Amino acid sequence: MIKEQKPTVFVVDDDSAVRDSLRLLLKSVGLPVEVFESGQEFLDAERDDRPGCLVLDIRMPGMSGLELQVKLNERHSILPIIFITGHGDVPMAVEAMQAGAVDFIQKPFRDQDLLDRINQALEKDAGSRRMLAERNMIRKRLESLTPREREVLDLVVAGKANKVIAGDLNLSQRTVEIHRARVMEKMEAHSLAHLVRMVLEVEHPEA
């Protein structure tokens, strides 16, 4: 049912020498690689948010690495980004990190260093994706609820008794029971506790 896609290392760098070198390095350790010459090219190609991580050059003609990062964030991408840069620029590094980059390393670097960070990023991505998949499943179930069922759900999760909910929504207690039962069914909740868990998971996004 849930397909665990193999993670891919995406490389975006305008320097073809760097692209080739990284492709070789990553290939040599058995990691699937895809390289792109510009941020725009990557954006155009990667519309389906595949698992992996992104090794991104900061300084590029056209769209800079930071700009690409912003665009990816707007797209709600969770792809961990490792920046690489030739010139040490502290404000840039700070901005990148504040925007969620997992790492920011300067050239020249040792191959093993980069590989270590890539592996960390891939692990992080796998974890994020598991959480996201879980949340998306719950969201789908939530969307299958009718407006009325959703109202009842909210009050149930708020801890109100059926009688109170009936009063709040100006319904008979019986009707509330029906909605509530259907909510439990549609949400595939085995218990009230489970239902609350699920709703909190998507409404109160965590770590």
Place this chain on the structure above:
Amino acid sequence: MIKEQKPTVFVVDDDSAVRDSLRLLLKSVGLPVEVFESGQEFLDAERDDRPGCLVLDIRMPGMSGLELQVKLNERHSILPIIFITGHGDVPMAVEAMQAGAVDFIQKPFRDQDLLDRINQALEKDAGSRRMLAERNMIRKRLESLTPREREVLDLVVAGKANKVIAGDLNLSQRTVEIHRARVMEKMEAHSLAHLVRMVLEVEHPEA
């Protein structure tokens, strides 16, 4: 009951000129300031984790800013840290940011820049503290439970019915009911949903 302490800006810098200048600047905008000459001095003085933020020099004789940050993290401090540094050093900035610093700015900087970031940090701290206070209250209640009550709580939150819990723990259903009632009382939970919320809040630490 809950006392909202006024936030303090802590400054740790070995350069007395910087300390004096920052003290004046912050005083001029009405922010309480306390300055320290070294990381150790700050650690010794601030054992009670007061609200505010920390403006921290990276390069200092003895304990470096990064070392102080590590020690504060070990102490589970949530004080937001703004690093200031004279020399741009990207790896240092990255390390600081990865360790949770909110900002990392280079000298020279405009006063207003620093003030802006300090205000951001203070807001963040206030938010963190509200969450932390909430969690600590819940933790205290959890600690007031007897071991048996805690067991029952866990199973209740797992969504099991009293009958099942009784079976699992080899108790009469009646006893489970008693423990459960006492749990609700001690946790000050108004409903099962509320109880689940509280337990998740401390066990599944969020954003």
Place this chain on the structure above:
DNA sequence: CGGAGAATCGTGATTTATACCTAAAACCGG
């Protein structure tokens, strides 16, 4: 127009949870 899905309400039986009373073992620290 006929039917599907949504929303509404009822009765009665059953299961669960709570509330309030009492109380006896077991255990632990002074």
Place this chain on the structure above:
DNA sequence: CCGGTTTTAGGTATAAATCACGATTCTCCG
């Protein structure tokens, strides 16, 4: 060893939730 806490348990009554089986509107869509 006494006294408090913890853990255990029963009885009775009420309240809440679940379920079984049925039923009436309404809208929207082909």
